[in-house]
Amino acid sequence: MPSARRITLVVASALFIENLDSTVIATSLPAMALDLGVNPIVLKLAFTAYLVSLAIFIPISGWCADRFGARTVFRAAIGTFILASIGCALSNDLTSLVAARFVQGIGGAMMVPVGRLIILRVVEKRQLVNAMTWLTIPALIAPLLGPPVGGFITTYYHWRWIFWLNVPVGLAGMVLATLIIPQVKADSVPPLDFRGFLLSGLGLSTLIFGFTLLGAAVLPQRDALLLVVVGLTLILLYLRHARRAPHPIIDLKLLAIPTFRASVAGGSLFRIGTGAIPFLLPLMLQLGFGLSPFASGSLTFAAAAGALTMKATAGPILRRFGFRRVLVANALISAGLLGAIALFSGSTPHLVIVSVLLAGGFFRSLQFTSINAIAYADIDPPRMSRATSFAAVIQQLSLAAGVAFAALVLEASQAARGGGPLAVGDFVTGFVAIAALSGSSLLVFLTLRPDAGAEISSHSVATAPAVTEGRGTRG
Incomplete structure (x- = not known):
């Protein structure tokens, strides 16, 4: 069998393509809208089609891998992603672009979870931490590269090249998957x-x-x-x-667990607000402030840079303050930094914009890490896979709802002032609305016990009246 490192690198490379593609498109929206002859707001459908497709097909990805073999499904997912990328590049109207993005989501839904499943099935436990470290690199680096790369391609070449670049990289991934990824199947597969x-x-x-x-x-x-x-x-x-x-396929009984329920409900409110950022921010910088796609992408990458710097500090912060205090306070801080974007204008120094986006990326990433971690604090091993699928579906739906909500606010603001092209004031309204929505998630996190998730955060709550074996939140 090929080495664990080679297998992990092949999977990580495929995940990098998927993560990069989902971030580069945001910077190109105004150019795509102009080329396709549609209102930029209507291109929200290109965002939501992809995210909804992920939400639909992620729950069956594990079943497909167990039934047909992980290598077969992983390779087919890359092939689907390539064909859909070609469809996006050749799109001449909104309908064909949205359809191609939906098919792209099917490939992404099968590629990401099955890739993780391959690692969990073939890598020895003593090598698992190292393998998962490699696997997190695409999720950290791709959002950092996506906005400037997408802006550069759109400004100096054409937005269609964003999708054409997936073809040679994807073909190489299919070859490597055939040569390196083992065919892993489950001994018994429950009925779908x-x-x-x-x-x-x-x-x-x-x-x-x-x-x-x-x-x-x-x-x-x-x-x-x-x-x-x-x-x-x-x-x-x-x-x-x-x-x-x-x-x-989605086990609703998991909502009876308080920590999981808070992660799903509070996390959804938070993600609906923050999920609108990749849609709203490039439009504001380009249509509102007149920046080029490359200049816009060179600013918006700061949010991903802030998220990257947070990774080393999440553990100590959670150990010091615990999940409840971090989630409540951080919801307020993140909402405040989102609201600060509404104060931007065409004359705002780029250093100020970068600083706010950098700080916002840091605190949002801390919130996402905390939400994701506490979701599994009280999940027993037999229900872990179902909890993972449930959480992944809700995450994608929340992001899609965020784009739809932001677009609806923009359209309402446009209509309130009598129509016409998008104005800076429309984006101000949009950012205020998503900041308020994200901030409202603290009402859910306030329902957590002080010792919620203490077993995984290692936070000690001396004043907690009752902590039973570190699991005071089990319901």
Whole structure:
């Protein structure tokens, strides 16, 4: 069998492509809108199509890998991502671009979880920490490179090259996956909850797309509202199905665990607010302040740099203050830094912009790390895979809802002043709204006990009245 390092590097390379592609597109939105002849706000559909596709197909990725083999699924995921990238590059209208982005999401949904599953299945436990360290590099470096790379390509070449670059890199990944990745299958595979997959997938996609289309001149508003109603109906049907199914694709019983419930509910509010940043910020810098895509990307990368610097400090901060205090205080700090973006103007020094974005990236990353960690504080091993799928689905849906919410606020602000091109004031309203939404997540985190997640944070709460074996939050 190939060495663990070689296997990890192949998986990490594939994840790098997926992470890079999802960040470079944000800087190119105004240029893409101009080329396709659509309102820049309408390109929210290119964002949400990808994120919704991830949310639909992530829950079945593990089942597919167990049933058909990890190498087969991983290689097919890369191939799907390549073909969808070609479709994006050749898109001549909004419909074809959104469709290609949705297919790209299918590839990404299979590539990321299956890649992690391969590492967990083939790497020895004593090498697992080192392997997972390598695997986190794409998630840290790609968002750092994405905005300036996307801005450079868009400014000096053409936005379509963003997608064409995926082709040779992806083909190389498929060859390496064939040569290096082992074919791993599970000994026994539980039956797929196909009815649950259809109800949840159709319900979530219809609801999010309907909400995204509200206020847009793509469909009549009556049809958009009809999609929302149909989506809600299908989700209600799934809720009834999940209570009866022996192996539901999304296990709602996990919400009975207080720490997991707080992570899902509070994390969703926080991500809906912060998920709008990649959509709102490049539009404001380019359409509001008149910066080029490259200049815009050279500023927005600071948020990713701030997130990168946080990684070494999260552990000590959580040990010192504990999850509850960090999540509550950090929700306020992050919301304040989001609101500070609303104070930017065309004359704001770039050093000030970079400083605010750097600080915002640091505190948002600390919040994400804390939310993700406390989700699994009281999850027992048999339910870990179901909790991971549940959390991943909610995360992608929250990000998609964030883009849709921000676009709706922009459209409402436009309409309130009588229409016309996007103005700086529209973005001010948008950033104030998402800051308020992110900040409201502290109301959920306040419900946590002081010793919540103490077993994984190593935080000692001397004043806590009852701490039973470090698991005072189990419900």
